Amino acid sequence: xxxxxxxxxxxxxxxxxxxxxxxxxxxxxxxxxxxxxxxxxxxxxxxxxxxxxxxxxxxxxxxxxxxxxxxxxxxxxxxxxxxxxxxxxxxxxxxxxxxxxxxxxxxxxxxxxxxxxxxxxxxxxxxxxxxxxxxxxxxxxxxxxxxxxxxxxxxxxxxxxxxxxxxxxxxxxxxxxxxxxxxxxxxxxxxxxxxxxxxxxxxxxxxxxxx
Numbered sequence: 707x708x709x710x711x712x713x714x715x716x717x718x719x720x721x722x723x724x725x726x727x728x729x730x731x732x733x734x735x736x737x738x739x740x741x742x743x744x745x746x747x748x749x750x751x752x753x754x755x756x757x758x759x760x761x762x763x764x765x766x767x768x769x770x771x772x773x774x775x776x777x778x779x780x781x782x783x784x785x786x787x788x789x790x791x792x793x794x795x796x797x798x799x800x801x802x803x804x805x806x807x808x809x810x811x812x813x814x815x816x817x818x819x820x821x822x823x824x825x826x827x828x829x830x831x832x833x834x835x836x837x838x839x840x841x842x843x844x845x846x847x848x849x850x851x852x853x854x855x856x857x858x859x860x861x862x863x864x865x866x867x868x869x870x871x872x873x874x875x876x877x878x879x880x881x882x883x884x885x886x887x888x889x890x891x892x893x894x895x896x897x898x899x900x901x902x903x904x905x906x907x908x909x910x911x912x913x914x915x916x917x
């Protein structure tokens with residue numbers, strides 16, 4: 707019981723990284739999407755290049771860049787390793803979310819935008835009243851997959867010395883106990899199971915909206 711309580715305490719760090727990433731990356735990803743789809747070409751190219759770099763390099767490498775980059779480039783060492791993990795995870799997942807958003811927005815027929823313009827709606831009104839809920843319906847499955855992947859990816863924070871659950875379990879392996887390391891999988895399974903139920907419920911609710 708003492709070991710499980712210790713692992714539960716370590717898993718709180720994983721949850722902090724998870725929820726912090728979701729809260730920041732979801733709106734940031736939408737902002738990146740708008741930049742990528744902007745008619746102002748320099749902004750669009752910069753945004754698309756940023757997404758290409760982030761999606762094309764490992765999250766593990768990005769963690770090291772965020773942790774050591776400020777010290778190497780600007781002589782301002784990153785003192786807080788958890789903060790470094792937050793920044794790396796937020797940037798990484800915002801880039802992935804932005805592509806999901808873009809795909810959802812581009813899946814809406816142009817005729818619906820034109821219909822909104824005929825009705826005299828502004829671009830903001832067309833997006834919020836006509837497009838948004840249809841986009842949400844289209845992106846729930848891929849967003850669900852990415853968010854479930856995020857649960858498991860939080861374990862990568864140990865690479866830069868953040869005391870998450872797997873690193874906490876490795877302490878016990880030095881004491882001759884191997885089972886705590888394998889039992890960490892139960893925590894991830896439970897979290898992923900809850901999220902799976904949540905996204906299944908959301909998909910059923912979104913069936914009321916048809917593109």
